[in-house]
Amino acid sequence: MFMRGILSAAIAIAACSSSAHASAASKNLVESDFDSYVADEPVWEQVAVEHKDWKRTRGFKFAEVDCLAQGGLCEDHDIVSYPTTMLYYKGKVVTKYTKKRTLEKLTEFVEDMGSEYINVPEGVSLKEVGDVKTNALGLVVNLDNESFYRRTAFGPWLVEYYAPWCGHCQALAPIYDELATQLKGKVNVAKVDCTRNEDICRKQKVPGYPTIKLHQFNSEIEYNKHRTLEHMTQFALGAVVPSVKPMDSNDLENIKHQNDVSFVYIHDSKTNPEITSLIDTQSQVFYDQISLYESSDAALASELSVSSPGLVALKNNRLYKYEGSLTDDQAVRKWIVETRDPLVITLTPENTGRILSKRGWTALGLFDPSKPATVNARHELIETAYKYYETISERSPLDGQPLRFVILDASLWENYVRGAFNLEMSQLPVVVVINSREEIFYPYGLNGHNVPVEEEALLNYFTHIESGILVPKSMLSTVQKTFRFVQKQTRPVVKFATERPMMALFIATAFLLAIMRRFAPEAPQEGEAKKKEGEEGGKDIKQD
Numbered sequence: 372m373f374m375r376g377i378l379s380a381a382i383a384i385a386a387c388s389s390s391a392h393a394s395a396a397s398k399n400l401v402e403s404d405f406d407s408y409v410a411d412e413p414v415w416e417q418v419a420v421e422h423k424d425w426k427r428t429r430g431f432k433f434a435e436v437d438c439l440a441q442g443g444l445c446e447d448h449d450i451v452s453y454p455t456t457m458l459y460y461k462g463k464v465v466t467k468y469t470k471k472r473t474l475e476k477l478t479e480f481v482e483d484m485g486s487e488y489i490n491v492p493e494g495v496s497l498k499e500v501g502d503v504k505t506n507a508l509g510l511v512v513n514l515d516n517e518s519f520y521r522r523t524a525f526g527p528w529l530v531e532y533y534a535p536w537c538g539h540c541q542a543l544a545p546i547y548d549e550l551a552t553q554l555k556g557k558v559n560v561a562k563v564d565c566t567r568n569e570d571i572c573r574k575q576k577v578p579g580y581p582t583i584k585l586h587q588f589n590s591e592i593e594y595n596k597h598r599t600l601e602h603m604t605q606f607a608l609g610a611v612v613p614s615v616k617p618m619d620s621n622d623l624e625n626i627k628h629q630n631d632v633s634f635v636y637i638h639d640s641k642t643n644p645e646i647t648s649l650i651d652t653q654s655q656v657f658y659d660q661i662s663l664y665e666s667s668d669a670a671l672a673s674e675l676s677v678s679s680p681g682l683v684a685l686k687n688n689r690l691y692k693y694e695g696s697l698t699d700d701q702a703v704r705k706w707i708v709e710t711r712d713p714l715v716i717t718l719t720p721e722n723t724g725r726i727l728s729k730r731g732w733t734a735l736g737l738f739d740p741s742k743p744a745t746v747n748a749r750h751e752l753i754e755t756a757y758k759y760y761e762t763i764s765e766r767s768p769l770d771g772q773p774l775r776f777v778i779l780d781a782s783l784w785e786n787y788v789r790g791a792f793n794l795e796m797s798q799l800p801v802v803v804v805i806n807s808r809e810e811i812f813y814p815y816g817l818n819g820h821n822v823p824v825e826e827e828a829l830l831n832y833f834t835h836i837e838s839g840i841l842v843p844k845s846m847l848s849t850v851q852k853t854f855r856f857v858q859k860q861t862r863p864v865v866k867f868a869t870e871r872p873m874m875a876l877f878i879a880t881a882f883l884l885a886i887m888r889r890f891a892p893e894a895p896q897e898g899e900a901k902k903k904e905g906e907e908g909g910k911d912i913k914q915d
Contacts, residue, residue, distance in 0.1 A: 421478065422481060422485075425485065427492070427495070428491070428492075428495055428499050428500050428501070429485060429489050429490065429491060429500055430489070430490030430491060430492050431485060431488075431489075431490070438450060438453060448464075454472070455467070456468035456472075456477075458484055458488075460488055465484075465488070466484075468480055482504055482507070483504060483507035483508060484507075485503075485504075486503045486504035486505070486507040486525075487507055487508050487510075487512065489503060489521075489522065489525065490521065491521060491524070497524060497525070500525075503525045504556070505525075505527070505556060505557060505558065505559055506551065506554055506555050506556060506557065506558060506559045506560060507555075507556070508555070509551055509552045509554070509555030509556075510551050510552075510560075511547060511548055511551045511560050511561060511562055512559065512560065512561040512562070513561070513562055513563075513564070514530065514561045514562070514563050514568075514571075515563070515564075515567065515568050515571075516568050516570060516571060519563065519568070519571050522559075522561070523561075523586045525559075526559070526586055526587035526588065527558050527559065527585060527586065527587035527607075527610065527611045528558070528559040528560075528561055528585070528586040528587070529550075529554070529558050529559070529560050529561070529583065529584075529585050529586075529594075529603075529607050530561045530562070530563060530583070530584050530585075530586060531543070531547055531561070531562045531563070531581050531582070531583050532562075532563050532565050532571075532572050532575060532577040532580065532581065532582040532583075532584070533562060533563070533564065533565065533580050533581045533582075534564070534565055534566050534580045535564065535566060536566075537580040537581065539580065539581055539598075540580050540581045543581055543598055546598065546599070546600050546603075547560070547562070549600055550600055550603055550604060550607075553600065553604050554604065554607055554608070557607075557608060557611065558585075558607045558608070558611055565577060565580065575591070581598075583598075583603070585606070585607060585610050585611075585658075587610070587611065587655065587656070588652055588655065588656050590656045590704075592610060592656075592657075592658055592659065592660065594606055595721055595722075595725075596721060606659070609658060609659070610655055610658040610659070611655065612655070613651035613652075613654050613655060614654045614655070614658055614663065615636065615650060615651060615654045615663050615664065615665045616662070616663070616664050616665070617664070617665060617666065618635070618664040618665070618666050618668075618671070619666055619668040619670070619671055620668050620670040620671040620674055622664075623671065623674065626662070626664065626685065627685055628746065628749075629662075630662045630685075631686070631687065631713035631715065631716060631717050632661065632662070632684060632685065632686040632687075632710070632711055632712075632713050633661075633662045633663075633664060633684070633685045633686075634661055634662065634663045634664065634682065634683070634684050634685075634707065634710075635664045635665075635666065635671075635675065635682070635683050635684075635685065636650045636663065636664065636665040636666070636680070636681075636682050637665075637666055637667075637671070637672045637675070637677050637678075637679050637680060637681045637682070637683070638665065638666075638667055638679050638680045639667050639669075639679040639680075640667070641679075642679060642680045643680070643698070645698055646680050646697045646698060647665075649697065649698065649700055649703060650663070650665065650682070650697075650703075652700070653703060653704065653707060656704060657707060657711070660711065661707065661711050667679075675690065676690075677692060680697055681693070681697075682697060682703070682706075684707075684710045684711075686710065686713055686714075687713050687714045687715055687753045687756075687757075688750060688753050688754065691710055693706050714753065714756050714757065714760070714776060715736075715752060715753045715756050715776040715777065715778060716775075716776070716777045716778070717777070717778045717780075718777055718778065718779045718780070720783075723779070726775070726777060727777075727805075727807040728807055728808065729775070729807075730772075730808060731769075731770060731772040731774075731775065731806070732768075732769045732770065732772070732774055732775070732804055732805070732806050733774065733775045733776075733777055733804070733805050733806075733807070734752075734755075734756075734774045734775070734776045734777070734802060734803075734804050734829075734833070735777055735778075735779060735802065735803055735804070735805050736748065736749070736752045736776075736777065736778040736779065736800065736801075736802050736824070737779055737781045737788055737792070737794065737799055737800065737801045737802070737803065738778055738779070738780065738781060738799060738800045739780075739781050739782050739796055739799045739800070740780055740782065741782065742799065742800070744800055745799075745800055747824075748800035748824040749778065751824050751825055751826055751829070752776065752778065752802060752824060752829070753776075754826050755776075755826045755829045755830060756776040758826060758830060759773075759774065759776075759830065759833065760773065762830075766833075766834070766837060767837045767838070768837065769804075769806075769836065769837060774804065774833065781794075781796065781799055782796070791812075791846040792812065792814065792846070793814075798821065800824050801821050801822075801824070802822060802824055802829060802832075804832070804833070804836055805846070806843075810845060810846040810847055811843040811844065811845055811846060812843060812844060812846055813832075813836050813841050813842075813843050813844070814844050815841075816828070816831070816832050816835065816841075817835060817840065817841070
């Protein structure tokens, strides 16, 4: 049965096999109940028979209006042709359907819109809702306190937490819009205005603006790399697929040295597929945070002393076994969180600033990976770290905080190593204790030379520092110190000029005029001027 005038928040059903079914799925509206029906939730004009359960499971209402019987209502909503298909959300028109009125196109439209404006009622399980399309429209969705938790239950979601006044957020906006288009059908893209949704941003522990996080599997990963379209696309697409890498016994030594911490999942042909699926999920939850490998190599299982299925962590010259159930998602996730942080961290371009800028002191290993001595030096520093923490109760840590232990690939930071520590690459490997905030470090041991990268020598070096025997040195050159001093002295002036530009301009102008008056030549008095004119005139006559 063909409908006549259609006005709804779904699809105008052009043809339907049973009018009784259509009536059951789509409510006839009159002028008196139109506003109340569409005001709270989206109303879809839908292929009523196929989607009549959406009202209960997804919070959508489907409706139709006979414009012959409800002419005033159609006039109020500017309906000028029939059938007209409209989508309403919270009482406002979202979009008008303009494509062909075929069953296929109408269904596609409804399912796209249904994914963008889903509103699951309380008491309905996600399983009942069924599959929901991901980023069906390729647009950035604005989430708020009402929609955030309801929508992000259907992951994955890349969410930007921002403030309207934030300059970096404003610069990111066009790139972020383009990103949503790039990720259409793959990853949902959203924004949360933290000035209007403080509760969400507080719970998400947003440290600053913009902060970008990927939400999926009831967890989130913060994005900390370059905010370019290429990098963000790569991150989002990489995080929504399993990233477990294959390995065998021949790869073991390389993996031990390449990563601070590596997780290895051992399985065989009899392993429950549910366990493998769970491990794949963990690789997404901890994407870009851990290195996760899988292997069915019996020789590797024997070398790691683990039976199949099993999960182990290779961390700082040690092996840690997971002892719980591999079908318990929460238990596996908790163990990974507890195990993933290394005792000695290798610095990368992404984490260097964050780690070295922390308050306190750091034992910094300056290593050149191309040198054979680096392998042993790395091992010695890690073992020194273990011994240091074993004896921490007997020590008097600087500023009351234990040392952090990190390794820096000096070949990537050669200028920094040379400028801050006056070291050449030929002198490496070297370990120095530094305080990046105060820009000071302890360059030498008691003998006035670099400390050998050996456990006993390093522990004695730490003890001498803690006892005050050694004296720290500045990481700044004389030129840098002068610049910092000038910068510190002028900072209040710059702040004043920024906060009160008009007053600063007035003061600067007055100061400039005073300088000009001070150094301008004095004008001769009237008598002196006339006398001078006479003398000059007399000279002229005499010369003639």
